[in-house]
Amino acid sequence: MFAQERHHAIKKIVREHRRLSFAELQDLVEVSPATLRRDLTELEKSGDILRVHGGVLDPAYVRSEISFDERLLRHSSAKKAIAKKVNSLIPPGSSVYVDAGSTCLEAGRVLLGRNDLRLVTHSVALTSIALHGQAEFLCVGGELRRLSGALVGGAALGALAFLHTDFALLGASGMDNKECSTTEVSEAEIKRSILERSQRHILLADFSKWQQPSTVTFAKWPDFHDWVTDQTPPAKVQKFMKAQGVTIHSAT
Amino acid sequence: MFAQERHHAIKKIVREHRRLSFAELQDLVEVSPATLRRDLTELEKSGDILRVHGGVLDPAYVRSEISFDERLLRHSSAKKAIAKKVNSLIPPGSSVYVDAGSTCLEAGRVLLGRNDLRLVTHSVALTSIALHGQAEFLCVGGELRRLSGALVGGAALGALAFLHTDFALLGASGMDNKECSTTEVSEAEIKRSILERSQRHILLADFSKWQQPSTVTFAKWPDFHDWVTDQTPPAKVQKFMKAQGVTIHSAT
DNA sequence: TGATAGATAATCATGATCGCTCATTTAAGG
DNA sequence: CCTTAAATGAGCGATCATGATTATCTATCA
DSSP states (O other), X not given: OOHHHHHHHHHHHHHHHSEEEHHHHHHHSOSOHHHHHHXXXXXXXXXXXXXXXXXXXXXXXXHHHOSSOGGGGOOOHHHHHHHHHHHHHSOTTOEEEEXXXXXXHHHHHHHHTOSSOEEEEOBHHHHHXXXXXXXXXXXXXXXXXXXXXXXXXXXXXXXXXXXXXXXXXXXXXXXXXXXXXXXXXXXXXXXHHHHHTEEEEEEEOOGGGBTOOOSEEEEEGGGOSEEEESSOOOHHHHHHHHHHTOEEEEOO | OOHHHHHHHXXXXXXXXXXXXXXXXXXXXXXXXXXXXXXXXXXXXXXXXXXXXXXXXXXXXXXXXXXXXXXXXXXXXXXXXXXXXHHHHSOTTOEEEEOSSHHHHHHHHHHHTOSSOEEEEOBHHHHHXXXXXXXXXXEOOEEEETTTTEEESHHHHHHHTTOOEEEEEEEOSEEXXXXXXXXXXXXXXXXXXXXXXXXXXXXXOOGGGXXXXXXXXXXXXXGOSEEEEXXXXXXXXXXXXXXXXXXXXXXX
């Protein structure tokens, strides 16, 4: 049996069994443990299977079980730094739209502690946290998109049409030297609508997303006034942003 | 069972039970106490569960419910029974409006497990839980009222104006032989609007609220088609409800 | 406040699993 | 027939997961 055949066979077996111990898998694929391990590391790298200590899981199955990742509530240091920086950019008395997504959530968390702001969001996670915050708070309704924990769709867009804020804090799943992008059409629609209905547009994104464009474009660079990032970008990028009219704020 | 599977299972169990003693959890996850504790410390670190001396809590609940231990735990068995009864009244394919409040939250929690329903609410707590549910889900936006964890105000009423559901599940803080009442004007406005925009009106309230009228009236008895309660009311009350056209469903 | 039972954390031993390295086999091409 | 490169299998030390044991801590009640 050739390597490719084996890979195929393993994928199929894992899909069918949903979970197998290493020994079980070895019984089905007659090959030495060493080779099987090698195969598994490859298949894991390509995302076809999910390895755990002692066995293998079907990733599709695991994902369906955890629709929305509560790791969203985890705060990385980069996100915390960005959040702190953003906070210093928002003057008292402002109204601020906070996008869904983990980076914006962290920023929202900080802003919620102030009592001189008015926040608006369509993020379920932020609304949850807002119960214990100080700021005035408005949640835009919509259909629940479980994958991102956001309220989206026509209802959300309709509600946005009546709103207006001083600041918009937007996240992005990827950026390159052309534009900012996200994973989903409905998310992109909301982002565009937010941009239309706010004065100053601030992008919140750690630098690791640079040159990692995502599926759907929601804005060109000149659409933004500011970009808050975790680390200072290279001189080349800085120059580019200056030309586009974007002010860079590095959080470090 | 692999470690990750266990983590997964534990998360799910905690979400479903909201609170468990260590022993209860150990019965459900068959593993030595030492390993279970290790799992719990990990899950706590990632924010998936909340540990307390002697047991485990669902953090989503603690965050969302106001005065968690007091209100939620006191009548929890009554609320669970009511929720179960309500579930049996809702046929597949229905759209259901779920009011804010702890009794309705419990009912919403049960309904969320079904994949043949469309739910609508203005409750932050329910929306939070909905991230892990099955049903289609729409959240009505509005200003956050922290005391009750509800989204209220003009924005909410405006959004409601475009909606229509088959069922309305409403809670009440108090009832007497005249009417049903709640604590706050903005809540009452929403409730009235929900009544206008749904077909069949079901009141969810344990019997302890009988003869305990609250501040703001939001409905007279004939406005309701059904009343789901935890214990069978006295014959006198039953007769009264029959005269008003309200069907009583006792959960016991 | 202090005692006590139960709960928790820390430590250790054990067995299983993992990834690395190296020798061997296999296949392809000159 | 030989060379070379890729794939494979075996061995080995390192790592990880687990359960038992012990010590520490915490809530509760007197």
